[in-house]
Amino acid sequence: MKMELSKEEEKAAVESIQQYLSDEYGVDSSDLKTKLLMEFFLKEIGPFAYNKGVGDAEAFMRARLEDLSGSCFEHPMTHWER
DSSP states (O other): OOOOOOOHHHHHHHHHHHHHHHHHOOOOOHHHHHHHHHHHHHHTTTTHHHHHHHOOOOOOHHHHHHHHHHOOOSSSSSGGGO
């Protein structure tokens, strides 16, 4: 699944990467070079983060489903228990 960023997200990411390269390595990078680098990382490394997120979401949902009756159970006939 290809990761798509909105124009605003892409602009913010490019600026952040450029700032990082400048601060950490003293490298000035054009918008085009930075965008191509970002696209490479999204394509190559992005799936690791995506798959981890899917796995975390699955584990979260499974844990909630295992206790579904416990978390959603309503006791009947509670009027006289007051």
